[in-house]
Each structure stands twice: as structure tokens, then as C-alpha cells.
Amino acid sequence: MLSFSLSRSRDALLSLALGISFFLCILWILNYFSIDLPSTYLASSIQGPSLTSLTLQKVLQDAHPIFGTSSSKPSELSTATWMKAYPDSTRLVHMNLPGTHDSATWNYTQVLQDELKYSSKLGGFSPSNSENYRCQTKSIAGSLGAGMRVFDLRYAWDITRTSLVFWHGDALQSETATVADVLFGFYHWLDLHPSEAVILSFQHEHKNPDAGTQMALFEILTSPAAKKYLVQARGTLGNLGEARGKITLFRRFDLDLLPDEYEESIPGLHFSPKKWTVNSPNIKLPYNPLDPTEFAYIQDYYHPTTPLQSGLSVPIASKYKALTANLLRATTTHPDELFWSFASSTKTDDEPPITPRMMASGDGKTGGVNAGLKGWLKTVKWGLCWWTFGRRKRVWSRSSWG
Incomplete structure (x- = not known):
């Protein structure tokens, strides 16, 4: 038995020695005749998607129901990089920036509900x-490609109270x-479009946020990734050069349940919901704690106070009047x-309900708010404008008219 085991051991050692000798012989021949193995062969066993790339793919896949997929349509190549045409010195308050209202609702069909x-x-x-x-039909990624640069994001706890997700009301x-996932979608898009600048407005959607909600959002907006991609200035809007490749944060939320140092260490412009007048056509809010003379002039008349059952044209006319009044103020007062x-x-409390789509696009007989604005906006400077069911393929800078 011992003899048999020793014999098998000798055979194994001999086979190993012959294998090594053969391998070394092959290497010598390749070296002697200067033969190179194909690089693809050498790399195939050790290369592939990096862990970083695989992780990003996973995050973008998770974000897809809200962020969507970037469009590769040739028609959107110019609108995806339209800010390239304007110099770094252009002040953001001197630009017309189109955006989408309730940006996360683009995929909210009855099937999804x-x-x-x-x-x-x-x-x-x-x-x-x-x-x-539902206030949109184009994904966030698609809207970015079409030229939109300002996004209205409504968040709250998920059902398990473990992650912040997106809501529109209930x-x-x-x-x-x-x-967090959707923010990485923005980060990735900005990496691919470094000439562009994006503004994100975050608003807590449900009543009475708790300290946990505030802390969760704070951690997301001050993470290492956020510090790289968010403009770190507080209370000021700089120029386009400072904002390119980055996100400017509009904070329609408070951190009042956390210690003061949390509020003092988060970037962006603060528009406290406690100071925001509900359903107002003319809101005036300070946004720079270091300069009380700087204000934002806001129109958020989202529910026309017209009589019920007065038809579609009456609330559309009421909304259009409030909207154009604020847009005209942008052309005639406070240029900076x-x-x-x-x-x-x-x-939607009317009978039948008048939906966001009907207010924006009409019903085939009555034109909506968007149709009324189509030609009008080409002639004026208007600041930030948040669209419902926006389909615009062209954008204009306020600086175009001086």
C-alpha cells in the first residue's frame, strides 16, 4: 500500500514537472521568435466591467422608474448642450431656464397606480x-436631453420608512x-454633459416631517458625491461658469428639527415652506441670509380660484393671467x-375634474396654458419657468435680449 502511494506521488510530480517544462518551452519559443499573444486573449480572463462601473449600472437601473433613460435622438443633441453657447460670465438670474413641475410623475399611469x-x-x-x-410624459433624462434644466422633486418616506422616495400628494x-438613486442619475448625466447646469428643487410632500426625514435628506445632500456635484455656495446664485457640471439646490424644506449646525452646513437657496404662501400668484421671499435685499418673485397659482363648473376656459384664463403677470414683472422690474x-x-375638485394635462394642453376645443405661452415666451425674458407636459425643443437665454 505504501509502495503504491509513493508510486502515485512520483507520477504526479513527474507530470507537474513535464507541464511546467512544456509551458516554459512555449514561452521561450514565443520570446525567441518575437511572437505576441493577442491582447484581447490576454485581457479576456482578467478584464471586464469594473466594480465601479457595475455599481453605477445597478444604481441607474434602480433609479430608472423615476429618472428614465437618456435619449440618443439626433434632434436632441443641440438641446442637450444648449448652455454651451453662453459665456461663463453669464449670471444665472439673467437666464431663462425652463423646467418641469412634479418631475417624477412622468410615468404615473393607471397601470402603475x-x-x-x-x-x-x-x-x-x-x-x-x-x-x-400626472404632470409630465417625458422622463427626467428625456427632459434633460430636450433642454429642461430645472426640476421639481417631491419626496417623503417610503411605506417602510427606510428610504426617501418620490410622491405627488398621496x-x-x-x-x-x-x-439617492435619482441624484446619481443627475450626477452621471452631468458627467456626460459638463457644459450644462441644473437646478433641483426639493420639497417634502407630506405634512409634518419628522427629524428622521430631515436627517435622511441632509445626509443625501451632504454625502461625498453630493459635495462633488452640488454647488456649495449658500444663499447666492452665481454665474454659469460656477454652475456648469453641477446642481444648484433650491431647498423648499426646513431642517428646524435638527441642531442649528445642520442648517448652517447645507448648500443652496432656502425657501422655507413656512414662508411660502399657498396658491399665490405673487410671492416675494428673501433667499440670501447675508443680503436681505435679494428676493425671489414667485408665481405658484396652481389651483385657480374660479367658480366650479364654469368650464375649462375660465380657469385656464385665470391661470394664464397670473402666469404672464409674473413673467412680465421679470421683464420690467428687478433685473438682477x-x-x-x-x-x-x-x-380636480371640479365636476368633471380638470386635470393638469387639461389645464396645460386643453381638450381639443379649448387651448391650454402651454399653447397660449408658445409664441409669447419668444419675445420676453422670464427667469425660471416650470412646465406641465412641456414639449419644448428650444430654449432661450434671458441674456439674448440684454
Whole structure:
């Protein structure tokens, strides 16, 4: 038995020695005749997507229900990089920046609402018809490609109170796409479009946020990635050069349940919801704690106060009047201040309900707010304008008119 084991050991050693000798012989021949193995062969066993690349792919996949996928249409190549045409010295308050209202709602169809029904019920929410909540049809990524640069994001805890996700009122927009995931979608897009500047407005969607909600958002907006991609200035809007490749933060939320140092260490412009006048056509808010003379002039008349059952044209006319009044103020007063206008509105308490789509696009007989603005906006400077169902393929800089 011992003899048999020793014999097998000798055979194994001999086979190993022959294998090594053969391998060394092959290497000598290759070296002697200067033969190179194909680089693809050498790399195939050791190369592939990096861990960083795979991680980003995973995050972008998780973000997809809200962020979407970037468009590669040739028609959008110019609009995806339109800011390239303007010098770094251009002040942001001197630019017209188009945006989308309730940007996360683009995919909120009745099919999606039905899929989220049980999660919503678990959280105690029973949203009405999906058309009452949907304000967009183009994804965030698609809107970026089409030239939109300002995005309205509404967040709150998910049903399990473990992650911040996107809502419109009591309508959950996705169970999986978190605020953190979607921000990485913006970061990635800015890496691919470094000439562009983006403004993100964050607003807590449900009543009475707790300290946990405030802390969760603070950690997301002050993470190492956020510090790289968010403009770190507080209370000021600089020039385009400082904002290129970055996100300027509009904070429609408070951190009043956290110690003061948290508020003092987060960047962006603060528009406290406690100071925001609900459903007002003319809001005036300070945004620079170091300069009390700097104001934002805001129109957020989202629910026209017209009589019920007065038809579609009456609330559309009321909204259009409030909207154009604020846009005209941007052309005639306070040339160095921030103007912020929402083109979106709804009147879902009417019978039949008037949805955001109807207010924006009309009903085939009555033209909507968007149609009224189509030609008008080409002739004036208007600051920030947030669209519902925006389909604009061209944007204009306020500096074009001096």
C-alpha cells in the first residue's frame, strides 16, 4: 500500500514537472521568435466591467422608474448642450431656464397606480385617478436631453420608512427609485454633459416631517458625491461658469428639527415652506441670509380660484393671467433678481375634474396654458419657468435680449 502511494506521488510530480517544462518551452519559443499573444486573449480572463462601473449600472437601473433613460435622438443633441453657447460670465438670474413641475410623475399611469395599490394601502393612502397626479410624459433624462434644466422633486418616506422616495400628494411614484438613486442619475448625466447646469428643487410632500426625514435628506445632500456635484455656495446664485457640471439646490424644506449646525452646513437657496404662501400668484421671499435685499418673485397659482363648473376656459384664463403677470414683472422690474413661475395648474375638485394635462394642453376645443405661452415666451425674458407636459425643443437665454 505504501509502495503504491509513493508510486502515485512520483507520477504526479513527474507530470507537474513535464507541464511546467512544456509551458516554459512555449514561452521561450514565443520570446525567441518575437511572437505576441493577442491582447484581447490576454485581457479576456482578467478584464471586464469594473466594480465601479457595475455599481453605477445597478444604481441607474434602480433609479430608472423615476429618472428614465437618456435619449440618443439626433434632434436632441443641440438641446442637450444648449448652455454651451453662453459665456461663463453669464449670471444665472439673467437666464431663462425652463423646467418641469412634479418631475417624477412622468410615468404615473393607471397601470402603475394599480401596481402600487397594495403598497399605498399599506401606508394608508388611497390616491384618486392617476390623471389627477400626472404632470409630465417625458422622463427626467428625456427632459434633460430636450433642454429642461430645472426640476421639481417631491419626496417623503417610503411605506417602510427606510428610504426617501418620490410622491405627488398621496400618490407614491415608485417603490424602488430612491432620492439617492435619482441624484446619481443627475450626477452621471452631468458627467456626460459638463457644459450644462441644473437646478433641483426639493420639497417634502407630506405634512409634518419628522427629524428622521430631515436627517435622511441632509445626509443625501451632504454625502461625498453630493459635495462633488452640488454647488456649495449658500444663499447666492452665481454665474454659469460656477454652475456648469453641477446642481444648484433650491431647498423648499426646513431642517428646524435638527441642531442649528445642520442648517448652517447645507448648500443652496432656502425657501422655507413656512414662508411660502399657498396658491399665490405673487410671492416675494428673501433667499440670501447675508443680503436681505435679494428676493425671489414667485408665481405658484396652481389651483385657480374660479367658480366650479364654469368650464375649462375660465380657469385656464385665470391661470394664464397670473402666469404672464409674473413673467412680465421679470421683464420690467428687478433685473438682477430671481423670478420663478409655475406654468402648471389643476382643478380636480371640479365636476368633471380638470386635470393638469387639461389645464396645460386643453381638450381639443379649448387651448391650454402651454399653447397660449408658445409664441409669447419668444419675445420676453422670464427667469425660471416650470412646465406641465412641456414639449419644448428650444430654449432661450434671458441674456439674448440684454
